[in-house]
Amino acid sequence: MKKEMKIFENSPTCVIGKMLLRSCILLLCTSLVKGGIEDIRTKDSKGKCIGNIVKKYFKRSNTISLVHMGNHNELVKVLNTMQLKTIISRSPQSNMTILNEHYVIDANSSTYFIKQFRYLVYERRWNPTTRFLILIKNLNVHDLYNVFDILLRYHVINILILNSTADPDIYTYNPFENFGCGRRYDRIIDLGKCSKSYTKDLYPDKLITGLRNCTFNVASTHWPPFSIKRPINSTYIMVGIEEYIFRIISQLESFNINVTFIGDGEKFSTISENMSIDGPLSFVQNGADMVFGGLVLVEARTDMFEFIYLHLLDQDSLVYLVKKAGRVQPWRNMYLVFQVDVWLTLFLIFLLYFLLFVLFFRPKDKSWVVLKMLSFMFSSGTGIRGSFFKRSIFIAWVWCSYFFSSYYQSTFSSVTTHPLMEHQIATVEDLERYNLKSCVSETILDYIEATLHDKQRFETLEQCKLYLDSIQFVSQSEHEYFTVVHFHKYQYYKLDYYNEYGEETMYKLDKPIYSSLNCIYFYKGFPFIDKLQMYALRVRENGMINAHMSRLYREFQIHYKFKTKDSKELEVLVPWGILGLGSCLSTLVFVGEILIKKFNDKNKSK
Ligand SMILES: *[C@@H]1O[C@H](CO)[C@@H](O)[C@H](O)[C@H]1NC(C)=O
Ligand SMILES: *[C@@H]1O[C@H](CO)[C@@H](O)[C@H](O)[C@H]1NC(C)=O
Numbered sequence: 001m002k003k004e005m006k007i008f009e010n011s012p013t014c015v016i017g018k019m020l021l022r023s024c025i026l027l028l029c030t031s032l033v034k035g036g037i038e039d040i041r042t043k044d045s046k047g048k049c050i051g052n053i054v055k056k057y058f059k060r061s062n063t064i065s066l067v068h069m070g071n072h073n074e075l076v077k078v079l080n081t082m083q084l085k086t087i088i089s090r091s092p093q094s095n096m097t098i099l100n101e102h103y104v105i106d107a108n109s110s111t112y113f114i115k116q117f118r119y120l121v122y123e124r125r126w127n128p129t130t131r132f133l134i135l136i137k138n139l140n141v142h143d144l145y146n147v148f149d150i151l152l153r154y155h156v157i158n159i160l161i162l163n164s165t166a167d168p169d170i171y172t173y174n175p176f177e178n179f180g181c182g183r184r185y186d187r188i189i190d191l192g193k194c195s196k197s198y199t200k201d202l203y204p205d206k207l208i209t210g211l212r213n214c215t216f217n218v219a220s221t222h223w224p225p226f227s228i229k230r231p232i233n234s235t236y237i238m239v240g241i242e243e244y245i246f247r248i249i250s251q252l253e254s255f256n257i258n259v260t261f262i263g264d265g266e267k268f269s270t271i272s273e274n275m276s277i278d279g280p281l282s283f284v285q286n287g288a289d290m291v292f293g294g295l296v297l298v299e300a301r302t303d304m305f306e307f308i309y310l311h312l313l314d315q316d317s318l319v320y321l322v323k324k325a326g327r328v329q330p331w332r333n334m335y336l337v338f339q340v341d342v343w344l345t346l347f348l349i350f351l352l353y354f355l356l357f358v359l360f361f362r363p364k365d366k367s368w369v370v371l372k373m374l375s376f377m378f379s380s381g382t383g384i385r386g387s388f389f390k391r392s393i394f395i396a397w398v399w400c401s402y403f404f405s406s407y408y409q410s411t412f413s414s415v416t417t418h419p420l421m422e423h424q425i426a427t428v429e430d431l432e433r434y435n436l437k438s439c440v441s442e443t444i445l446d447y448i449e450a451t452l453h454d455k456q457r458f459e460t461l462e463q464c465k466l467y468l469d470s471i472q473f474v475s476q477s478e479h480e481y482f483t484v485v486h487f488h489k490y491q492y493y494k495l496d497y498y499n500e501y502g503e504e505t506m507y508k509l510d511k512p513i514y515s516s517l518n519c520i521y522f523y524k525g526f527p528f529i530d531k532l533q534m535y536a537l538r539v540r541e542n543g544m545i546n547a548h549m550s551r552l553y554r555e556f557q558i559h560y561k562f563k564t565k566d567s568k569e570l571e572v573l574v575p576w577g578i579l580g581l582g583s584c585l586s587t588l589v590f591v592g593e594i595l596i597k598k599f600n601d602k603n604k605s606k
C-alpha cells in the first residue's frame with residue numbers, strides 16, 4: 001500500500017496534480033484578496049464620487065431625500081461619513097411632510113425602480129423640478145431607455161443615472177434639445193466615468209431654446225368668460241380670457257397652443273387620498289400640458305399642480321344671488337308714503353288737540369269736534385267763531401294739518417316717478433330671517449366642501465344641479481330661494497336674467513362668501529412657469545385683460561334686444577289715479593260748497 005503511494009507520488013501525473021492544487025489554492029487566495037481589495041476600493045470611490053456630486057450640485061438645499069428602493073442604508077453610511085447635509089432617509093411610500101428638495105435614489109434594479117417610482121410621483125410633496133441622482137444596480141442599456149421613458153413621462157429633467165458599479169458611468173438625457181419640448185429625447189447622453197466627472201457640468205441648463213417651436217396641448221372647459229367654446233360656424237370671434245393670455249404669451253415666446261374642449265366644466269375637480277383626480281383637472285394627468293376654465297385655487301391643488309394666478313385685475317368671488325325685490329302693490333303706496341312713526345305722530349297730535357278742545361271748550365257734541373278737525377285736515381275751510389283763545393288753538397290745528405297734508409301730497413307725487421320697492425333681501429341675516437331656501441349647483445357645493453370642508457351647509461333641489469339652471473330657477477321663483485355663484489361668470493351671463501325691458505331681476509348680496517383665485521393649471525414640472533406668470537401679470541398690468549373682458553362682454557351682450565317701455569305710466573297709473581281722483585273730488589266739493597252757500601244766501605235774502 002505504501003509502495004503504491006510512493007509510486008503515485010513520483011509519477012508525472014502526481015506532479016501535475018500537485019501543481020494544479022497549488023495553483024488552485026493560489027488562485028483562490030489571490031482572487032479572494034483581490035476581490036476584497038476591489039470591494040473596498042469600489043465602495044470608497046463610488047461613495048466619494050457621489051459625495052462630491054452632492055456637495056457640488058445639491059448645495060442650495062437644506063435636505064436631501066434619500067429614497068431606498070430595495071437597497072438599505074449602504075448609501076446613507078457613505079454619505080453620512082462625508083457629513084454633507086441633513087439626509088432624510090425614506091422609502092418611496094412614505095408621506096413627506098416637507099418638500100423634497102433633492103432626490104438621491106438607490107434602487108436594486110431598474111424594474112423595481114420603475115415599479116416604485118410612481119409612489120414618489122403621487123405624493124403631495126413630489127418635486128420634479130429639482131435635481132435627481134439615481135443609482136441603479138445591474139443596469140443594462142435597454143433598461144436605461146425604460147427608465148428615461150418613465151422619467152420623461154413625469155417631467156423629470158435634471159437627472160443623473162449611475163450604474164451602481166465600482167466607478168460608475170453617468171448617464172443623462174435632454175428632452176428639450178432639438179426642440180423636443182419635454183416630450184421626446186433623441187439620445188442618451190453618456191457623461192463618462194464618475195471619477196472623471198468633476199471636470200464636467202453635470203446639471204447644465206437644459207432649457208436653452210426656451211419654449212420656442214413647441215406646441216402645448218391645452219384642455220379647456222367652456223366656462224365664460226375664462227374659456228369660451230366657440231360653436232362651429234359661429235359668428236363669435238372672441239376667445240376666453242385664459243386663451244387670450246396664452247395667445248399673447250405664445251407670440252412673445254414663439255410657441256403654439258392646441259386647445260381641445262372637454263365639456264362644460266360643471267364637474268368640480270377633486271383630489272382623492274390616493275392622488276387620483278377627477279373632473280377637468282384630470283386631463284393634466286392624462287397628457288394635457290395645461291387646463292383652462294377659470295378653475296379656482298384650493299389648497300389641495302397647490303400641491304398637485306403648477307399654476308398661474310393673479311391674471312385678473314379684480315379677483316373672482318363667490319356671491320349670493322337672490323331675486324330682486326319688485327315694486328309694491330300700487331294701492332299700498334297710499335299708506336307707505338309715510339312711515340309708521342309719522343303716522344303715529346299724526347295720530348297722537350290729533351288725539352292731543354282733540355283732548356285740548358274737549359278740555360277747554362267742553363262741547364256738547366264731541367263728534368262735531370272730530371268732524372271739524374278732520375275737515376281741516378283735508379283742507380276744507382269753515383269759519384271759526386269764538387274767543388281769541390279758541391280761534392288761536394283752532395288756527396294752530398289748521399296750520400299743523402296743513403303741513404301734514406301738503407307733505408303727504410308732495411311725497412305722494414314723488415312716488416309716481418320713484419316707485420316704492422318691496423324690502424330687498426340684502427344681507428346674510430336676511431336670508432335666515434326670511435327663511436330663504438338654497439338652490440345651489442353641484443359644482444359650487446363641491447367647491448364649498450373642498451374649501452370649507454362643510455357639506456351640510458346647503459342642500460339642493462333637482463332643478464338646481466346645474467350652474468345656470470340654479471340662477472334661472474331663483475330668478476323665476478317668488479323670493480323663496482337664493483343661490484351662490486362665481487361673480488365673473490354671473491356677470492357674463494347677466495343679461496340672460498334681465499326681464500323683457502332690460503331690468504335686472506337678480507340681486508347680488510354685497511358681501512361675498514369669499515373671494516377666489518382663478519388659475520391656469522399645469523403639470524408639475526412645466527418649464528418656465530415663473531416667466532409665464534410674469535408675462536401674465538404684465539398682460540394684466542397693461543390693461544389688456546380688462547380691455548379684452550369688456551370686448552368679450554360687449555360681443556356677447558350685443559345680441560340681446562330689450563323692449564323699451566313707452567312710458568313709465570304703467571307703474572305710476574294708480575298713484576296718479578288716486579291723486580287725480582282726489583283732486584277732482586275736492587274741486588267738486590269746493591264748487592259744491594260755493595254753490596250751496598250762494599243758494600243759501602239767496603234763500604236768506606228772499
Ligand atoms: C429589490 O428589492 C425588493 C424589495 O426588497 C425585492 O422585492 C426585489 O426582489 C429586489 N430585486 C432584486 C433584483 O434584488
Ligand atoms: C399624506 O399626508 C397628508 C397630510 O400631511 C394627508 O392629508 C394625506 O392624506 C396623506 N396621504 C396618504 C396617502 O397617506
Ligand SMILES: *[C@@H]1O[C@H](CO)[C@@H](O)[C@H](O)[C@H]1NC(C)=O
Nearest residue numbers: 138139140141144163165169
Ligand atoms: C452596468 O454595469 C454592469 C456591470 O458592470 C454592466 O454589465 C452594464 O453593461 C452596465 N450598464 C451600462 C448601461 O453601462
Ligand SMILES: *[C@@H]1O[C@H](CO)[C@@H](O)[C@H](O)[C@H]1NC(C)=O
Nearest residue numbers: 178179209212213214215254
Ligand atoms: C420648428 O419645428 C419645425 C418642425 O416641427 C421645423 O421644421 C422648424 O425648423 C423648427 N424651427 C426651428 C426654429 O427650429
Ligand SMILES: *[C@@H]1O[C@H](CO)[C@@H](O)[C@H](O)[C@H]1NC(C)=O
Nearest residue numbers: 229230231232233234235236
Ligand atoms: C359650417 O359651415 C360649412 C360651410 O359654410 C358647412 O358645410 C357646415 O355644415 C357647417 N357646419 C355646421 C356644424 O353648421
Ligand SMILES: *[C@@H]1O[C@H](CO)[C@@H](O)[C@H](O)[C@H]1NC(C)=O
Nearest residue numbers: 215216217218257258259260
Ligand atoms: C390638437 O390636439 C388634438 C387632441 O389632442 C389632436 O387630435 C390634434 O392633432 C392636435 N392638433 C395639432 C395641430 O397638434
Ligand SMILES: *[C@@H]1O[C@H](CO)[C@@H](O)[C@H](O)[C@H]1NC(C)=O
Nearest residue numbers: 122271272273274275276277
Ligand atoms: C383612488 O381612489 C378612488 C376613490 O377614492 C378610486 O376610484 C380609484 O380607483 C383609486 N385609484 C387608484 C390608482 O388607486
